[in-house]
Amino acid sequence: MIGRPSHQRDPFATLRAALVDPPSRDMVSHPRPAQGGRQAAVLILLSDAVEPDVTFTERGHAMRKHAGQISFPGGGVDLGDSGPVAAALRETHEEIDLSPEEVGVLGCLPAAFVAASSFDVTSVVGLWGGTAAIRPVSAFEVADIHRFTVSQLADERNRVMARHPSGYTGPGWVFGEVFIWGFTAHLTDCVLKLGGWEQPWDTTKVVTVPKRYRRDRISADHD
Numbered sequence: 001m002i003g004r005p006s007h008q009r010d011p012f013a014t015l016r017a018a019l020v021d022p023p024s025r026d027m028v029s030h031p032r033p034a035q036g037g038r039q040a041a042v043l044i045l046l047s048d049a050v051e052p053d054v055t056f057t058e059r060g061h062a063m064r065k066h067a068g069q070i071s072f073p074g075g076g077v078d079l080g081d082s083g084p085v086a087a088a089l090r091e092t093h094e095e096i097d098l099s100p101e102e103v104g105v106l107g108c109l110p111a112a113f114v115a116a117s118s119f120d121v122t123s124v125v126g127l128w129g130g131t132a133a134i135r136p137v138s139a140f141e142v143a144d145i146h147r148f149t150v151s152q153l154a155d156e157r158n159r160v161m162a163r164h165p166s167g168y169t170g171p172g173w174v175f176g177e178v179f180i181w182g183f184t185a186h187l188t189d190c191v192l193k194l195g196g197w198e199q200p201w202d203t204t205k206v207v208t209v210p211k212r213y214r215r216d217r218i219s220a221d222h223d
Contacts, residue, residue: 011049011050011051011052011150012046012048012052012106012127012195014194014195014196015106015125015191015194015195015196016106016107018194018195019106019107019108019125019194020107032112032113032114032115034110034111034112034113034120036120037113037118037119037120038076038077038118038119038120039076039077039084039087039111039119039120039121039122040074040075040076040077040084040087040114040117040119040120040121040122041074041075041077041084041085041087041088041091041121041122041123041124042071042072042073042074042088042091042121042122042123042124042187043072043073043074043088043089043091043092043103043124043126044072044123044124044125044126044187044188044191045072045073045092045098045103045126045127045128046125046126046127046128046150046191047127047128047129047130047147048104048127048128048129048130049130051149051150051151052130052149052150053130053147053148053149053150054147054148054149054150054153054188054191055072055073055096055134055145055146055147056070056071056072056145056146056147056148056178056180056184057070057071057072057073057095057096057136057142057144057145057146058070058071058142058143058144058145058146058178059071059141059142059143060138060139060140060141060142060143069182069184069213070146070178070179070180070181070184070213071184072123072184072187073088073091073092073095073096073098074087074088074091074092074121075087075091075094075095076119078090084108084111084122084124085105085108085122085124088122088124088126089103089105089124089126094137095136095137095138095141095142096134096135096136096137096142096145097133097134097135097137098128098132098134099132102128102129102132103126103127103128104126104127104128105124105125105126106125106126106127107124107125108122108123108124108125109122109123109125109187109190112183112186114183116182116183121183123187125191146175146178148173148175150192150195150197152175153173153188153192153197154192154197154198154199155199156199156200156201156202158173158174158175159171159172159173159201159202159205160172160173160174160205160206160207161203161204161205161206161207162179162181162182162185162206162207162208162209163206163207163208163209164181164208164209164214165208165209165214169206170182170185170186171185171186171188171189172185172207172209173185173188174207179207179209179210179213181209181213
């Protein structure tokens with residue numbers, strides 16, 4: 001990863017400091033602690049730039065679980081993985097063709113229980129150069145890749161409270177046809193806070209999760 005000149009401010013200084021030790025749970029917007037179940041990991045991938053962006057994947061529309069939803073690269077921890085970090089890097093390589101060697105790991109968020117999948121999910125925060133070619137390796141698994149800058153994510157005009165018809169409410173983002181909600185939105189919200197990037201926004205602006213991004217069988221306990 002190419003370092004920036006010493007005179008340039010490190011845009012990740014606050015985030016690095018927050019991740020030196022795992023953040024306490026009251027700093028993480030997702031409320032459910034791990035329950036000791038099956039382990040999974042996701043990679044929150046930021047480009048190492050003065051104007052960093054965050055990489056999201058759009059899950060394949062024919063997948064059995066969470067079809068079409070916006071997520072972070074990741075999946076279950078396999079027996080061959082040394083732990084959640086290795087799993088997150090492996091899954092990212094398998095999903096968007098980004099080599100583990102391209103990623104510098106900053107740290108992890110506390111594992112959280114995700115009811116919709118019954119996994120304890122560790123969120124790994126990492127940096128990459130932002131210029132390597134990335135692509136969906138399998139259209140069945142990843143339909144598309146979306147990158148939004150931290151400034152776009154912090155902009156109040158793009159932020160909403162997402163409401164599922166089952167009663168769930170939580171942070172959300174709207175970028176044209178792209179709707180970010182659920183666990184992915186909680187993690188995005190957390191990273192903005194930990195990085196010192198969050199800006200005031202209108203939490204009374206409520207938008208129902210579009211039908212293409214939800215399944216009616218998902219309960220209010222979703223993500």
